[in-house]
Amino acid sequence: MIHATRLGDVGGRAPVRTAAPGRVCHHAGCATRLSVYNPRLFCAVHSRDTEEPPPPGRNRCPKCGAVLEWTPANFHRDPKGSPQKLHRICKGCRNAHNHN
Numbered sequence: 001m002i003h004a005t006r007l008g009d010v011g012g013r014a015p016v017r018t019a020a021p022g023r024v025c026h027h028a029g030c031a032t033r034l035s036v037y038n039p040r041l042f043c044a045v046h047s048r049d050t051e052e053p054p055p056p057g058r059n060r061c062p063k064c065g066a067v068l069e070w071t072p073a074n075f076h077r078d079p080k081g082s083p084q085k086l087h088r089i090c091k092g093c094r095n096a097h098n099h100n
């Protein structure tokens, strides 16, 4: 009998499961304590670019950390930006910064 059922959680980690206390961010040289409610291996600062990639079809904005559907509705077009030909930084962040 196989009990390898996955948590059918799309786009999120296992909910309401606390981690071991006293964990520290895995980023080299970072000593930030992780909350028991933070299931990640990295602190808020480092989780943005070291975390596992978002699910297919979605992109994590490196500025605000939001995981959005990787469509022209959420990201500006950029032929060199990514395989999707979309910018990696979300429209909201880009609009806040430069006006194109």
Ligand SMILES: [Zn+2]
Binding pocket: 025, 026, 027, 030, 031, 032, 042, 043, 044, 045, 046
């Ligand atoms: Zn860290």
Ligand SMILES: [Zn+2]
Binding pocket: 061, 062, 063, 064, 065, 066, 089, 090, 091, 092, 093, 094
């Ligand atoms: Zn953003």
